[in-house]
Amino acid sequence: MDYRSFFPKTIQNSLNNPAPGAWMPNVPCGAVRLSAGYPDPAFIPTHQFTDTIEKLIQEEHDLPFHYIGSRYTAELRQWIVDHLSSRNMVVRPTELLVAAGAFQAIDLVARILLDSSKAVVVEAPTYMEALEVFQNYTTDILSVPVDRDGLCVDTLEQMLAERRANHLQMPSLLYTIPSFQNPTGSTMPLSRRQKLLSLAEMYDFLVLEDDAYGDLFFDKAPITLKSLDQTGRVIYVGSLSKVLGPGLRIGWAVGPEPIIHAMNWFKKDLDHTFIEAAVGCFMGRIDWNARLQTMRQGYAQRRDIMLSALKEHMPDGVTWSVPDGGYFIWVHVPGVDTHALLDIAMEAGVSFIPGNYFYLDTEAPRDYLRLSFSYVSAEDMVRGIERLAGAIKTFQLS
Amino acid sequence: MDYRSFFPKTIQNSLNNPAPGAWMPNVPCGAVRLSAGYPDPAFIPTHQFTDTIEKLIQEEHDLPFHYIGSRYTAELRQWIVDHLSSRNMVVRPTELLVAAGAFQAIDLVARILLDSSKAVVVEAPTYMEALEVFQNYTTDILSVPVDRDGLCVDTLEQMLAERRANHLQMPSLLYTIPSFQNPTGSTMPLSRRQKLLSLAEMYDFLVLEDDAYGDLFFDKAPITLKSLDQTGRVIYVGSLSKVLGPGLRIGWAVGPEPIIHAMNWFKKDLDHTFIEAAVGCFMGRIDWNARLQTMRQGYAQRRDIMLSALKEHMPDGVTWSVPDGGYFIWVHVPGVDTHALLDIAMEAGVSFIPGNYFYLDTEAPRDYLRLSFSYVSAEDMVRGIERLAGAIKTFQLS
Numbered sequence: 001m002d003y004r005s006f007f008p009k010t011i012q013n014s015l016n017n018p019a020p021g022a023w024m025p026n027v028p029c030g031a032v033r034l035s036a037g038y039p040d041p042a043f044i045p046t047h048q049f050t051d052t053i054e055k056l057i058q059e060e061h062d063l064p065f066h067y068i069g070s071r072y073t074a075e076l077r078q079w080i081v082d083h084l085s086s087r088n089m090v091v092r093p094t095e096l097l098v099a100a101g102a103f104q105a106i107d108l109v110a111r112i113l114l115d116s117s118k119a120v121v122v123e124a125p126t127y128m129e130a131l132e133v134f135q136n137y138t139t140d141i142l143s144v145p146v147d148r149d150g151l152c153v154d155t156l157e158q159m160l161a162e163r164r165a166n167h168l169q170m171p172s173l174l175y176t177i178p179s180f181q182n183p184t185g186s187t188m189p190l191s192r193r194q195k196l197l198s199l200a201e202m203y204d205f206l207v208l209e210d211d212a213y214g215d216l217f218f219d220k221a222p223i224t225l226k227s228l229d230q231t232g233r234v235i236y237v238g239s240l241s242k243v244l245g246p247g248l249r250i251g252w253a254v255g256p257e258p259i260i261h262a263m264n265w266f267k268k269d270l271d272h273t274f275i276e277a278a279v280g281c282f283m284g285r286i287d288w289n290a291r292l293q294t295m296r297q298g299y300a301q302r303r304d305i306m307l308s309a310l311k312e313h314m315p316d317g318v319t320w321s322v323p324d325g326g327y328f329i330w331v332h333v334p335g336v337d338t339h340a341l342l343d344i345a346m347e348a349g350v351s352f353i354p355g356n357y358f359y360l361d362t363e364a365p366r367d368y369l370r371l372s373f374s375y376v377s378a379e380d381m382v383r384g385i386e387r388l389a390g391a392i393k394t395f396q397l398s
Numbered sequence: 399m400d401y402r403s404f405f406p407k408t409i410q411n412s413l414n415n416p417a418p419g420a421w422m423p424n425v426p427c428g429a430v431r432l433s434a435g436y437p438d439p440a441f442i443p444t445h446q447f448t449d450t451i452e453k454l455i456q457e458e459h460d461l462p463f464h465y466i467g468s469r470y471t472a473e474l475r476q477w478i479v480d481h482l483s484s485r486n487m488v489v490r491p492t493e494l495l496v497a498a499g500a501f502q503a504i505d506l507v508a509r510i511l512l513d514s515s516k517a518v519v520v521e522a523p524t525y526m527e528a529l530e531v532f533q534n535y536t537t538d539i540l541s542v543p544v545d546r547d548g549l550c551v552d553t554l555e556q557m558l559a560e561r562r563a564n565h566l567q568m569p570s571l572l573y574t575i576p577s578f579q580n581p582t583g584s585t586m587p588l589s590r591r592q593k594l595l596s597l598a599e600m601y602d603f604l605v606l607e608d609d610a611y612g613d614l615f616f617d618k619a620p621i622t623l624k625s626l627d628q629t630g631r632v633i634y635v636g637s638l639s640k641v642l643g644p645g646l647r648i649g650w651a652v653g654p655e656p657i658i659h660a661m662n663w664f665k666k667d668l669d670h671t672f673i674e675a676a677v678g679c680f681m682g683r684i685d686w687n688a689r690l691q692t693m694r695q696g697y698a699q700r701r702d703i704m705l706s707a708l709k710e711h712m713p714d715g716v717t718w719s720v721p722d723g724g725y726f727i728w729v730h731v732p733g734v735d736t737h738a739l740l741d742i743a744m745e746a747g748v749s750f751i752p753g754n755y756f757y758l759d760t761e762a763p764r765d766y767l768r769l770s771f772s773y774v775s776a777e778d779m780v781r782g783i784e785r786l787a788g789a790i791k792t793f794q795l796s
Binding site: 001003006007008009010014020038039041044047049053054057061062064067070106107111112113114115117118133136206231232244245246247248249258259264265268269273277 | 399401402404405406407408409412413417418436437439442444445447448451452455459460462463464465468497498499501502504505509510511512513515516531534570571604629630642643644645646647654656657660662663664666667668669670671672673675
């Protein structure tokens, strides 16, 4: 039976896009996974979390198993509000939605704000799964380059002015990862952030700020767009995926009440009471700031190890970003098709993400790759970089 | 700032529908909650589940906290396949999607199959949250009545024939809860099921079978539409919400591979590794069939207690359904507006769901209500029915 006729036209179109997760390399056993944007296993509080669940059940019995009833789901919401407040974001309860990870929050924002009649601006390169999401809703996706200081707001301004002058469709949403960007690791300075917000006001668009890595700064906390937003232009998404564990699926969106209201309208997986209660209870039992401090130091050390290894092993001409936080280093390998390189690298026992996946297909440069310094051990990381350098040399000789 | 202009037209329309959860009564403290479609707290394996999580972490350490990696998420999928096989449904891995509850699965089916160009058939009455979902996608929702034998397929046939004769939009999807229906408790006999499938073939529509209560039969297992489906017309959704705990958010959809493929495309909350691994591990450690058997006996006893209490206390003229499984009894209170009755009942210390919420607004009869016998203790249940009977008498005198 042919099911295509059952799919509405927009769904048929979306199904022609690259498949979700098509970017994920099928890493062979034993290879060093510099592709994995996972947290350091040492920072996952496995036993403390198990103890918390035990305490939770002792105290609340069956409540966390029901649709509603646990007091700790409310405590999780309060914890999020307090945590955001520590980064100068003032959030009322009606301005917060707890989601199953930042990814679901991004999808809900796209769900309520995008369809074929709307245009969205993304960074180039950007988080590949956000591209997947946006392509499910609209074909009108405009790219603005990222440099070592993040989104090029001057280029954005020029593009907006030209589109307005030429009566082209104006974007209603811009998606940015302003701090420790995925994949480049770059961070927008304050001046660019302020200019972005004034462009949002001038050209009447909303800003979706993805701050998945914002708490993992190595030096000083970046100032979020949300905390600078005076006019209700910013929808902010955050997550525990990078600081506690992505398998828990705890993220959030905060934004103007009508936006959060609409997102709640379309969030049809209900509340994840058990896991939200467990995390809410956990947060009340630990010193989160001390944990974060430890993680910041740990990831900074990991970054330094990777930077040293790159310096030691990479052939001339290869360059890379130096991030001030987060998980990622963005590597430029001039003249090397990193898509083809991946096959050689995996044979040599190391994986990465080819850079083209972080761009819309049509415009993708082929000689970038993303490395993650978050997950594998220090020894493996050095070994992985050695192997990668070897693979690049092999490619260049071939 | 007015955000309405940022919402696409279809979203603006959806936001005009009744708010999600508007049906949920704000039950006063101490009232008997005959409104709650929750499992019996005695059947929630709180400590066994906690022990399982402890074992899981001892064995797998940080794996369940990551995006992928736990072998127990695969075991959960296998458990679902085996469980469905015990009810004569043969499912290949590519025909299964694990969702965050049946509700998310229903939303994903609607997401890929419905938009303003499509029509869907629902039962009247039906699960109110499914109505919420469908109304987010299309205004073309056709109702077919339910009697004590479930969906009236003759009425459906007549409607389809008339629509075809009059060149009206034909439905591409029909949503049904064929076993222990929510809210009526009714179950379709085999002959109606067979006829429904032949109508699906004749009029070229797909069938969304919601079997949330199917495992909780009191006498014999109902034969699912899915197990009768020879032509790939049925998408089946199930869940652990009613047999383990809704707060875990574990459900599934099984159906033709192209349908499941498309649902996966739009499922943007990723895999819930931690909870899926915990449930997968739990299922491997317990005798699920023995548990189900105990639950069936327990809920059958609860049903009998509620039926006896209804018989003893209800005034003349009030009638009710006698379900062979599930959680619910559907009560007809002729001439009583159950929406107004709810205020009196809650004052008297008992809650229920007014029947009108289970219908599309325009056609809702006002003199039905849904009772749940699943959640409150036997003593409370009897007390609740007494109070409800008192409230009905008060209403009738007023």
